[in-house]
Amino acid sequence: MIVGQQKKAEEIIEMLGTEWDSLLIVGCGTCVTVSLAGGEREVAALANLLKLYYGKKGKKITIATDTIIRQCDFEFIDDIAEKVEGHDLVLSLACGVGVQHMVERHPEKIILPGLNTSFYGATTAVGEWAERCIGCGECILDRFGGVCPVARCSKSLLNGPCGGSQDGKCEVDDGIDCGWELIYNRLNDLGLLEKLLVYEDPKDWQTYRDGGPRKLTNKEYYDG
Amino acid sequence: MYDVIFLGNQLKEPSLTTLQVDPEALLSCRGRVGDFSLRYRDNGQVREEKTLALVANLDYEHEAGLAGFPTFIEDTQIPEEGNLIFIQDYGQLAPAHINRMGLEKALAAAKGSSSRQVYYFYRSLRFTEGTDDIYEEARQAGVAFFRYEEGKLKVEEPGHLTYNRGGTSMELEGQVLTAPLLSPSPHLEKLARILRLNPSEEGYLQEENVYLAPTLTGRRGVYALGGARNPNSLGGFEEEACYTLEEIAALKNDLQPLVEDEREVDDKKCILCYTCYRVCPHAALEENEEQDAMEVLQEACWGCNGCISHCPAVAISIVGEEEEEKKPGLQVLMCENSAVTARKKLPKNIMDGFISREISCACSLKKEDIYAYLEDSADRVLILGCFEESCKHLEGEQRGQRIVDEVNETLKSLDLGEERVRFERLSPPMEADMKKLLGRWREGQL
Numbered sequence: 014m015i016v017g018q019q020k021k022a023e024e025i026i027e028m029l030g031t032e033w034d035s036l037l038i039v040g041c042g043t044c045v046t047v048s049l050a051g052g053e054r055e056v057a058a059l060a061n062l063l064k065l066y067y068g069k070k071g072k073k074i075t076i077a078t079d080t081i082i083r084q085c086d087f088e089f090i091d092d093i094a095e096k097v098e099g100h101d102l103v104l105s106l107a108c109g110v111g112v113q114h115m116v117e118r119h120p121e122k123i124i125l126p127g128l129n130t131s132f133y134g135a136t137t138a139v140g141e142w143a144e145r146c147i148g149c150g151e152c153i154l155d156r157f158g159g160v161c162p163v164a165r166c167s168k169s170l171l172n173g174p175c176g177g178s179q180d181g182k183c184e185v186d187d188g189i190d191c192g193w194e195l196i197y198n199r200l201n202d203l204g205l206l207e208k209l210l211v212y213e214d215p216k217d218w219q220t221y222r223d224g225g226p227r228k229l230t231n232k233e234y235y236d237g
Numbered sequence: 238m239y240d241v242i243f244l245g246n247q248l249k250e251p252s253l254t255t256l257q258v259d260p261e262a263l264l265s266c267r268g269r270v271g272d273f274s275l276r277y278r279d280n281g282q283v284r285e286e287k288t289l290a291l292v293a294n295l296d297y298e299h300e301a302g303l304a305g306f307p308t309f310i311e312d313t314q315i316p317e318e319g320n321l322i323f324i325q326d327y328g329q330l331a332p333a334h335i336n337r338m339g340l341e342k343a344l345a346a347a348k349g350s351s352s353r354q355v356y357y358f359y360r361s362l363r364f365t366e367g368t369d370d371i372y373e374e375a376r377q378a379g380v381a382f383f384r385y386e387e388g389k390l391k392v393e394e395p396g397h398l399t400y401n402r403g404g405t406s407m408e409l410e411g412q413v414l415t416a417p418l419l420s421p422s423p424h425l426e427k428l429a430r431i432l433r434l435n436p437s438e439e440g441y442l443q444e445e446n447v448y449l450a451p452t453l454t455g456r457r458g459v460y461a462l463g464g465a466r467n468p469n470s471l472g473g474f475e476e477e478a479c480y481t482l483e484e485i486a487a488l489k490n491d492l493q494p495l496v497e498d499e500r501e502v503d504d505k506k507c508i509l510c511y512t513c514y515r516v517c518p519h520a521a522l523e524e525n526e527e528q529d530a531m532e533v534l535q536e537a538c539w540g541c542n543g544c545i546s547h548c549p550a551v552a553i554s555i556v557g558e559e560e561e562e563k564k565p566g567l568q569v570l571m572c573e574n575s576a577v578t579a580r581k582k583l584p585k586n587i588m589d590g591f592i593s594r595e596i597s598c599a600c601s602l603k604k605e606d607i608y609a610y611l612e613d614s615a616d617r618v619l620i621l622g623c624f625e626e627s628c629k630h631l632e633g634e635q636r637g638q639r640i641v642d643e644v645n646e647t648l649k650s651l652d653l654g655e656e657r658v659r660f661e662r663l664s665p666p667m668e669a670d671m672k673k674l675l676g677r678w679r680e681g682q683l
Contacts, residue, residue, distance in 0.1 A: 053551040136511075
């Protein structure tokens with residue numbers, strides 16, 4: 014899923030500026046709810062915090078809230094069209110995809126991001142997530158024991174670790190496991206170490222960002 | 238449907254139907270007290286059995302306190318002649334039962350031979366019922382006791398010990414006997430994960446918590462015995478086993494929910510994020526596959542409301558409970574397991590001037606509510622919760638503190654005041670402390 018983190022309250026307040034009277038905070042009920050950053054609970058907490066802040070400043074404002082299932086699909090955005098139109102500003106607690114989709118649907122509105130979109134990750138403990146994929150567009154997990162060298166090696170090396178791998182940790186930070194140590198251990202456990210004897214050609218990054226903003230279609234469904 | 242499935246060693250109890258399952262064969266455990274479903278491997282097959290209760294009953298792992306030296310556990314043969322050097326607490330403080338066992342062995346050895354010297358080294362003596370008499374008797378029988386500090390005792394070769402304390406140095410010769418070092422069974426890590434229990438720091442299935450004595454775990458209907466519990470169980474196994482089986486027999490006759498109010502999950506709002514499943518200290522939430530949503534298992538619920546406060550989709554609520562009206566003012570939120578009891582022993586007017594409310598646990602705090610309480614700049618919130626080791630909901634104290642820290646940090650960053658939310662710990666007999674805390678809170682001096 015997409016993992017997000019709510020921006021600090023000071024940054025949100027600075028971003029909102031002063032030229033508004035009514036604000037709509039919109040949560041997103043899928044990925045960022047799971048990553049405890051932009052679901053209904055976070056929307057309610059942020060709304061109450063902002064009311065507290067502007068109350069102290071003496072600014073008369075109204076803050077409304079809503080949380081829709083996904084901000085990355087127009088059908089859900091359309092459900093709150095009237096609310097969006099009825100407020101001066103919209104603060105979206107969706108990932109960057111959701112914010113832009115809201116912008117696309119409501120080009121006349123100022124839609125602001127309340128989260129930092131962090132990465133594609135998995136829940137590793139309550140309140141902890143870890144990056145597992147960068148969305149490179151060409152999955153090679155089959156060749157590396159199910160551990161991605163692109164996402165989990167800080168240098169995205171494809172033919173073994175660098176000299177900065179120490180005691181299973183990455184030189185970038187002791188808290189990061191060396192992706193190559195994980196790959197080696199996993200293939201060793203599976204008795205498949207010979208896979209690592211195959212030289213890996215340089216990766217074709219055109220499927221990633223090097224080909225520009227990406228788009229894909231599913232021919233079975235797409236009639237464009 | 239069995240009455241008890243033993244994970245590990247099986248106990249006999251004619252009035253209960255029992256089954257033994259190898260902990261390593263266990264695959265999953267769903268359900269709640271009265272209706273657990275266990276899947277496990279058995280001769281290459283995956284079996285599923287239902288049970289009312291589960292008992293994890295495993296032996297300790299133990300090794301000598303000093304490698305190569307015998308320990309003074311029950312079956313150790315004490316040499317009949319020659320000096321003896323008992324060493325307790327080497328590398329790990331010995332539990333009370335081992336402490337007692339060492340004293341008994343030392344006493345017997347001193348009484349058995351008048352020509353030998355018996356030395357007893359310890360870092361901390363722990364007395365249980367009768368142990369002080371044994372200690373006194375051992376002293377009178379000539380056992381020489383020495384308290385040592387970690388690192389100040391050296392056994393450099395077999396039978397030769399060097400001891401340093403406060404400038405004095407001593408060298409002794411004799412047969413060295415050590416207290417065993419205990420460690421949890423290697424199965425416990427897996428059991429804790431599958432049974433969804435919070436293990437102790439050392440890795441035993443039972444945390445140090447007053448609500449769990451003697452053999453309860455945080456999950457109702459799951460019991461920890463012997464080496465699955467923790468070293469405090471040593472010496473009391475028979476009584477604890479008896480208690481456990483009696484508890485299960487009582488549940489078999491009459492299984493009632495622990496709390497009256499039901500918690501419900503709105504299946505239209507639940508997104509199956511599993512946050513409630515992960516934060517519930519009592520393993521009382523599970524996915525209901527028919528409803529495609531989580532479900533609170535009423536018989537398993539201890540009523541902390543941590544699932545409600547942590548659900549990111551605001552999908553869980555108490556059936557029939559209405560939204561509370563938030564009044565501005567000096568707030569005092571009291572945990573029903575500590576401060577509420579203490580408050581009852583104070584005069585009625587003690588809460589005058591406060592907006593007070595009972596809460597089920599500090600983990601039930603919601604940051605959106607706390608912000609709402611602070612509407613006026615003079616408003617402040619005092620939370621009176623429990624100490625960590627006496628938190629009925631095991632992790633509630635820590636979760637509550639984290640919520641308070643997060644709120645205070647955010648308020649400070651926006652110049653909305655410092656420490657406007659306080660979390661103080663009480664226990665039920667601490668009414669005098671509560672009175673002082675309230676006085677200082679009223680005066681703004683906390």
